[in-house]
Amino acid sequence: MSTNSELIASAIRVTNLKKSVETQEGELTILKGINMDVKQGESVAILGPSGSGKSTLLGLLAALDTPTEGEIMLDGVGLSNLNEEQKAALRKQKVSFIFQSFMLVDTLTALENVMLPAELAGVNDAKTKAEQMLERVGLGHRLTHLPKQLSGGEQQRVAIARAFICEPKVLFADEPTGNLDSANGDKIADMLFALNQESDTTLVLVTHDLHLAKRCARQLTMDSGVLTETTESQAANEQDTTGQAVAAEAV
Numbered sequence: 401m402s403t404n405s406e407l408i409a410s411a412i413r414v415t416n417l418k419k420s421v422e423t424q425e426g427e428l429t430i431l432k433g434i435n436m437d438v439k440q441g442e443s444v445a446i447l448g449p450s451g452s453g454k455s456t457l458l459g460l461l462a463a464l465d466t467p468t469e470g471e472i473m474l475d476g477v478g479l480s481n482l483n484e485e486q487k488a489a490l491r492k493q494k495v496s497f498i499f500q501s502f503m504l505v506d507t508l509t510a511l512e513n514v515m516l517p518a519e520l521a522g523v524n525d526a527k528t529k530a531e532q533m534l535e536r537v538g539l540g541h542r543l544t545h546l547p548k549q550l551s552g553g554e555q556q557r558v559a560i561a562r563a564f565i566c567e568p569k570v571l572f573a574d575e576p577t578g579n580l581d582s583a584n585g586d587k588i589a590d591m592l593f594a595l596n597q598e599s600d601t602t603l604v605l606v607t608h609d610l611h612l613a614k615r616c617a618r619q620l621t622m623d624s625g626v627l628t629e630t631t632e633s634q635a636a637n638e639q640d641t642t643g644q645a646v647a648a649e650a651v
């Protein structure tokens with residue numbers, strides 16, 4: 401098995417990644433030397449307490465932010481060698497991101513939001529594809545609604561349809577089921593893993609949902625800017641802190 405995994409190319413390879421920011425109280429080191437290797441087609445969950453650096457890491461991996469130190473290889477391309485324009489082109493080609501705060505365009509309808517990346521990528525039947533994606537996330541009856549006319553969970557599903565439309569090579573998702581009830585959360589998770597399998601999309605998910613994390617091939621834990629493979633006791637701890645949500649799901 402190890403021989404096999406060595407043969408599969410890395411979708412993401414991170415070496416000694418550090419991120420510091422200036423704050424009023426001085427320099428804050430958010431990430432303290434992250435190393436990780438995610439194979440093409442692999443699914444990885446990142447667990448860990450709030451404020452530990454998970455969203456910061458995801459932003460760096462998706463070339464949305466610049467590290468203080470270290471290197472990220474995305475599908476074989478070193479991000480530190482790229483200028484902003486090249487990074488934008490790489491994102492458009494290979495990466496989708498589901499943000500914790502949705503990041504929908506307020507003035508565009510659900511349908512237009514989902515069409516946008518496909519149009520930018522020059523897809524011909526963007527409208528039909530966008531309608532199909534919205535059907536798939538159960539929003540076929542909300543095509544002409546603006547984001548403010550949708551519930552939080554519905555906005556989350558629009559964001560997910562938008563992330564899927566260009567069949568990204570790597571999909572980053574920051575708490576993709578955080579705003580959904582368990583039935584919709586399961587539906588979204590099913591979609592994520594279907595895409596992962598059908599299109600060999602690499603998935604990197606930040607989640608507090610242990611049930612979702614366990615559906616991933618690997619689980620990592622972020623703790624105060626340090627990333628490690630998750631142990632049983634860390635997973636149990638996570639369950640303690642999110643016990644209510646987990647218990648509610650079990651009902």
Ligand SMILES: Nc1ncnc2c1ncn2[C@@H]1O[C@H](COP(=O)(O)OP(=O)(O)O)[C@@H](O)[C@H]1O
Binds near residue numbers: 448449453
């Ligand atoms: N640009 C920034 N300036 C100052 N502090 C930041 C900045 N970005 C993140 N932080 C801080 O870094 C820590 C990690 O943030 P984040 O990556 O969002 O954590 P998580 O996603 O694990 O909850 C938090 O304490 C947050 O307040």
Ligand SMILES: [Mg+2]
Binds near residue numbers: 454455456500574
């Ligand atoms: Mg976060």
